[in-house]
Amino acid sequence: MILRLVIGLLLAAFAFSSPASAAPKRVDPVKMFDTDNDGTLDLAEVKKAASAMFAKLDPDRDGTLDARELRGRLSAKELAAADPDRDGTLTLDEYLAVVEQRFNAANPDKDGTLDAKELATPAGRALLKLMK
Numbered sequence: 001m002i003l004r005l006v007i008g009l010l011l012a013a014f015a016f017s018s019p020a021s022a023a024p025k026r027v028d029p030v031k032m033f034d035t036d037n038d039g040t041l042d043l044a045e046v047k048k049a050a051s052a053m054f055a056k057l058d059p060d061r062d063g064t065l066d067a068r069e070l071r072g073r074l075s076a077k078e079l080a081a082a083d084p085d086r087d088g089t090l091t092l093d094e095y096l097a098v099v100e101q102r103f104n105a106a107n108p109d110k111d112g113t114l115d116a117k118e119l120a121t122p123a124g125r126a127l128l129k130l131m132k
């Protein structure tokens with residue numbers, strides 16, 4: 001009985017917290033990565049998160065990410081563009097170069113930081129894909 005009630009409540013809460021669009025988890029990405037707590041993400045914070053993501057995506061720890069490991073984060077075209085030595089994989093440096101490009105794309109006001117609004121733009125979301 002109680003279990004069914006709990007499950008019912010959980011389902012209701014889930015339905016309630018899922019707006020029509022497939023919104024990502026309602027975790028504030030700024031709070032997740034804002035290590036200096038200034039309410040915005042600077043490039044250092046973004047790169048730190050992206051480096052952690054890189055390590056997570058590279059379980060065999062060979063120091064590179066291939067197309068399979070990058071699936072859903074970089075398209076084949078984006079991978080090719082980010083891979084100047086054309087070996088089909090990205091090193092951490094190559095990965096962070098893409099991160100920096102996306103950071104700049106998401107920061108049109110060029111103030112050196114991304115706020116929640118900038119992170120919610122398509123460019124900001126593309127950047128977040130490389131961070132979490």
Ligand SMILES: [Ca+2]
Nearest residue numbers: 034038040041
């Ligand atoms: Ca910050």
Ligand SMILES: [Ca+2]
Nearest residue numbers: 083087089090
């Ligand atoms: Ca490469």
Ligand SMILES: [Ca+2]
Nearest residue numbers: 107111113114
């Ligand atoms: Ca900004």
